[in-house]
Amino acid sequence: MPFPSDKDELRKRFRRLRRQILPADAKTQAEKIIEILFNWQPFSAADRIACYVSFGDELDTRALIDKMIGASKTVCVPKVAGTEIVLKQIRVPEQDLVPGFFNIPEPAQNCQTVDPAFPQIHIVPALAFDRHGNRLGYGRGFYDRFLKQIDPNARAVVIGYDCQFCDSVPADENDCPLQFFATPSRGIVPAANPALRGFRSSPMKD
Numbered sequence: 001m002p003f004p005s006d007k008d009e010l011r012k013r014f015r016r017l018r019r020q021i022l023p024a025d026a027k028t029q030a031e032k033i034i035e036i037l038f039n040w041q042p043f044s045a046a047d048r049i050a051c052y053v054s055f056g057d058e059l060d061t062r063a064l065i066d067k068m069i070g071a072s073k074t075v076c077v078p079k080v081a082g083t084e085i086v087l088k089q090i091r092v093p094e095q096d097l098v099p100g101f102f103n104i105p106e107p108a109q110n111c112q113t114v115d116p117a118f119p120q121i122h123i124v125p126a127l128a129f130d131r132h133g134n135r136l137g138y139g140r141g142f143y144d145r146f147l148k149q150i151d152p153n154a155r156a157v158v159i160g161y162d163c164q165f166c167d168s169v170p171a172d173e174n175d176c177p178l179q180f181f182a183t184p185s186r187g188i189v190p191a192a193n194p195a196l197r198g199f200r201s202s203p204m205k206d
Contacts, residue, residue: 007170010136014127017163018057029161030060032184034067040188042155043121050076050087050119053097055104058125059160065093076114078146079106085146087114116149122156124178129158133177133191134169147176157182 076087080101088107090096100106126135157180
């Protein structure tokens, strides 16, 4: 499927595609992602996971976060601090999450701050992503800067609806590609060129 190459035009295109997903289909796809992640050995073995908190028509992560906490995993979520992301641990989402940057739910100030290198798995949002692990974010570069601080042995995976996967996402030297992507129909897929991802190999089995 051809897509415009300009990032701003791509963002408009994928926002439209995401808005067209029916609520029942969105729920089904989010549930499938939970199943896929929990059946992925590196994820099931990890006990420290960072995950975005969904907002608007993003692929919903609230049920995923609840299930991770129920499985006794330490769950960390992002908070915007100026131009950067900091991670904070949450234990009871209903109490710990408050409206933050652009009204996006984020951890309250009194939640424990953790180092970006602490999580073993990072679940990352995107408007679009491709087979090389390139992701199209919202244009502010928060995650590109943040991902350069994580443990090189950690695994970073971008998740999204099936319609968010595309042939190619334009990328430059400021963009930070990810090792894996996941959609409901494709499952967990390693990026096409993992040697270029800038991450060392991990002892955790794929």
